[in-house]
Amino acid sequence: MQPKKQVLIYWEKQGLDQLCGVHCINSLLQGPFFNEIELASIARELDDLEKQLMAAQGMDSKEYLSYLAQDSQNVADDGNYSIQVLQAALKKMGNLNIESVDSEINKGQDLSTEIGFICNSDHHWFSIRQVDGIWYNLNSTNRRAPEIISDFYLSAFLMSVKESGYNIFVVRGEYPSSSKELFPQVQNYQKWLTKEEVFQIHQQVSKDKNFKLNIGGTDQEMMDRALKESLDMYNKQNQGKGNMDEEYGDEDEDEEERKKKEEEEKNKFKAFQGQGISMQSNTNNQEHDQLNQYFSQFENHEDPELVFAIIMSLSTKFESRPSQGLVLQFRFPDGSKKDWTFASTQTIRDLYDFCKSIQQPNKEYKFKLSQNFPKVELNNLDITLEQASIANMTALIVTKI
Numbered sequence: 001m002q003p004k005k006q007v008l009i010y011w012e013k014q015g016l017d018q019l020c021g022v023h024c025i026n027s028l029l030q031g032p033f034f035n036e037i038e039l040a041s042i043a044r045e046l047d048d049l050e051k052q053l054m055a056a057q058g059m060d061s062k063e064y065l066s067y068l069a070q071d072s073q074n075v076a077d078d079g080n081y082s083i084q085v086l087q088a089a090l091k092k093m094g095n096l097n098i099e100s101v102d103s104e105i106n107k108g109q110d111l112s113t114e115i116g117f118i119c120n121s122d123h124h125w126f127s128i129r130q131v132d133g134i135w136y137n138l139n140s141t142n143r144r145a146p147e148i149i150s151d152f153y154l155s156a157f158l159m160s161v162k163e164s165g166y167n168i169f170v171v172r173g174e175y176p177s178s179s180k181e182l183f184p185q186v187q188n189y190q191k192w193l194t195k196e197e198v199f200q201i202h203q204q205v206s207k208d209k210n211f212k213l214n215i216g217g218t219d220q221e222m223m224d225r226a227l228k229e230s231l232d233m234y235n236k237q238n239q240g241k242g243n244m245d246e247e248y249g250d251e252d253e254d255e256e257e258r259k260k261k262e263e264e265e266k267n268k269f270k271a272f273q274g275q276g277i278s279m280q281s282n283t284n285n286q287e288h289d290q291l292n293q294y295f296s297q298f299e300n301h302e303d304p305e306l307v308f309a310i311i312m313s314l315s316t317k318f319e320s321r322p323s324q325g326l327v328l329q330f331r332f333p334d335g336s337k338k339d340w341t342f343a344s345t346q347t348i349r350d351l352y353d354f355c356k357s358i359q360q361p362n363k364e365y366k367f368k369l370s371q372n373f374p375k376v377e378l379n380n381l382d383i384t385l386e387q388a389s390i391a392n393m394t395a396l397i398v399t400k401i
Contacts, residue, residue: 007132008180009198013189014140021081023140023189024125025089028116028171031178032190034089042092043085053370053397080123083169083393096173100392101158102326104344106170112154115175119166120393128158132195145193145201167327167392290381291401294352295366314357326385326392330355333367333400342385349381355398370397 010030012023019036026032083098090096098118099106116129126139128149135154136146149157162168180192298307318340325341328351332338340354351369359365369378371394378388378396 007195008192009131009136009146009195010178011136011138011142011146011191011193012140013142013191015189018080020125020140021086024118024127024138025086026190027138027140027146028118028127028129029093029176029178030129030131031176032183032186033093033176033178039081039085039089042088043081046082046084046088050397053399081125082395083120083167083391084395086118086125090171090173093176094174096171096175098169098171098391100326101162101168101170102324102344102392104386111158111170112151114170114172116171117158118169118171119161120169121164121166134195136198144205145191145198147205148198148202169391288379291366291368291379294349294381298356298364311357314353318354318357326390326394328390329393329395330369330398331395332398344386344390345384347382347384348378348388351378351385351396352381366401367398368401370399371395 010027010032012026012032014020014023022034022036022039025034025039087098090098101111101117112135114130116127118125118127124141126137126141128135128137130136135149135151137149137157138146158168183190186192297310322341322343325343327339327341329337329339330351332355338358342350342354348369355367355369356364370376371378371388371390376388380388
């Protein structure tokens with residue numbers, strides 16, 4: 001019988017580099033597949049695509065010149081990358097897709113069956129990954145090593161992350177093969193750890209009464225509590241165990257009662273999301289007709305009172321912002337930006353209504369909406385945001401026509 005292959009966990013420790021996006025994606029993929037130069041190159045490619053869209057309005061136009069004066073929307077000065085950059089990087093690895101956990105199609109899904117997640121706040125990225133049946137918090141700002149998350153508390157942990165202000169994305173598809181042999185030379189911040197090493201550090205950390213999970217300087221009480229519960233549960237499961245296989249076994253309580261508790265926990269925290277349906281980028285005559293019909297309702301010179309009533313109804317429609325849903329950012333021709341929250345069941349027409357509702361009187365113009373990456377024109381007004389594969393934190397370009 002051949003000896004069991006040693007399982008290694010890959011983790012990157014963040015220093016003063018502020019490259020949490022690089023650390024996040026590499027820890028998710030379990031290997032140093034990307035560096036800051038490669039992600040910056042992807043960001044420039046996306047910037048170029050956006051620049052081409054804006055240039056279509058005229059290289060001497062006020063809107064284009066205003067756009068040129070802005071900083072990149074895909075990589076900040078501190079090295080923080082947009083979700084579009086990480087999505088494009090994962091696409092380069094093959095069949096890997098990012099889906100926000102808030103989409104309608106993923107409601108009721110058991111998140112413990114997934115492989116990995118990436119989490120994003122305004123200034124930080126980190127990943128959560130299952131390796132050899134064990135869940136790890138691979139936050140690059142962890143003090144010493146990845147943190148172990150028990151299956152029992154995975155959903156509670158994700159809920160706490162979300163309540164701490166993070167957007168969570170599930171990463172589905174075929175993950176690349178990785179091993180220490182494929183990357184024989186690594187930097188000091190790039191670490192391969194055995195399960196035994198992670199577990200030993202885990203035991204030491206769990207004894208520290210002042211321990212708090214570091215999530216980029218935005219620690220939250222609920223996050224700390226969820227992690228402590230996970231650590232306590234894990235320690236209880238592993239008291240008196242001998243070998244590593246036993247160390248990762250079930251806790252010593254009644255099996256039926258344990259399963260009942262796990263099922264209750266999963267049912268309590270299943271309200272997360274999933275996959276969309278890809279939309280063809282080629283528009284047809286019917287879709288262009290839809291746009292013409294849409295804007296024609298605001299050009300009824302024979303009945304100006306009707307036009308006024310339609311415009312007022314749009315203003316009323318967006319008086320109150322929903323507390324939950326997909327947060328989308330609109331980038332207007334004058335360089336301004338505005339975001340709003342939509343349900344995934346709303347349609348592309350609702351996006352046009354929102355943009356139309358904030359146009360100033362006597363400064364109205366016809367426009368079209370497009371998604372930056374992948375480059376898709378949103379001209380079919382009747383499909384839902386879910387059918388259009390529009391995810392949370394998507395940036396939409398408003399272009400004059």
